[in-house]
Amino acid sequence: MNPDVAADLKDLSATLAGVEAVMDLEKLRADVAELEEQAGLPDLWDDQERAQQVTSQLAYKQSDLRKVTELRQRIEDLEVLYELAEEEGDDSSVEEADAERAKLREQISSLEVRTLLSGEYDEREALVTVRAEAGGVDAADFAEMLMRMYLRWAERHGYPTDVYDTSYAEEAGIKSATFRVRSPFAYGTLSVEQGTHRLVRISPFDNQGRRQTSFAGVEVVPVVEQSDHVEIDEKDLRVDVYRSSGPGGQGVNTTDSAVRITHIPTGIVVSCQNERSQLQNKATAMGVLQAKLLERKRQEERAKMDALKGDSGSSWGNQMRSYVLHPYQMVKDLRTEHEVGNPGNVLDGEIDDFLEAGIRWRRQSAAEAS
Known part of the structure; x- marks a missing residue:
């Protein structure tokens, strides 16, 4: 041979x-x-x-x-x-x-x-929230593009997903959406996507065809399990019910079954409108709230540890990836330097190379910091 x-x-x-x-x-x-x-x-x-x-x-x-x-x-x-x-x-x-x-x-x-996913919650399923940030209607459109990207990625791998809540923007796109990816290690894998994503393109919403930069934020938290202890006092909650709606405010439900829960001490707001009954929507929304409170607790504990170590904390949770559609075609991760020249494929869910590069980068960063 x-x-x-x-x-x-x-x-x-x-x-x-x-x-x-x-x-x-x-x-x-x-x-x-x-x-x-x-x-x-x-x-x-x-x-x-x-x-x-x-x-x-x-x-x-x-x-x-x-x-x-x-x-x-x-x-x-x-x-x-x-x-x-x-x-x-x-x-x-x-x-x-x-x-x-x-x-x-x-x-x-x-x-x-x-095998590099060995964090405390890496084996869990993931709750992903995508939000439009700066950039007006382009940002709302970009947020919807990112949501579709993750759902397509999950579909390519055969991972079931549940969309819990979608808040549609008036003209196009979404203000925010929360969905669950039902696969072991979904949290460990997708957690490297957390941060701000940036899109540069000729705006389809600008009559003069000018280039527009817009931003969308991605938050990824692990799904809570029965063994997790998250104390939530009912007195700290404000629960609102409303009718589910689709794009452009079109009613998709004739009863007030959608539920919005506000956790008053932290200001965290979660919603669910995909279940048939108000009771089911409330139970699902409470699960999302528990996951977000658990993640908040973890971040506070991590911040304390970083302070004790004299560490300013990791910066990978801020602006992390650029998607450029004009004047050239490129998607580049700002942390790992991984880049490709086919944004269309990436936005259609081909993100495995970015995920792998992010996981390796995070492991290396953690090793260097310890």
């Missing part, structure tokens, strides 16, 4: 071995067996929330186990393919093996990034 190819295959095998060690395949197999046992219990669906948790965890862990075992098998098969191709002097088989090696490298690298 070509020495360079042999060295590369050895390197791929070693990288995968590192991933296997972090994922702890023995424990993963035991977890799958235990969850399969729980999923087979006849009374599982008596508690629907618990049942959904068990079945989704089982599907996710089975997928992880299948992924890593398939990658190991493909490396072994690839070694055989190279040897056979060289013995027979078959150039087309060598090309096929080279293409498979490139695919393997990409997929192992992607799985390796997942």
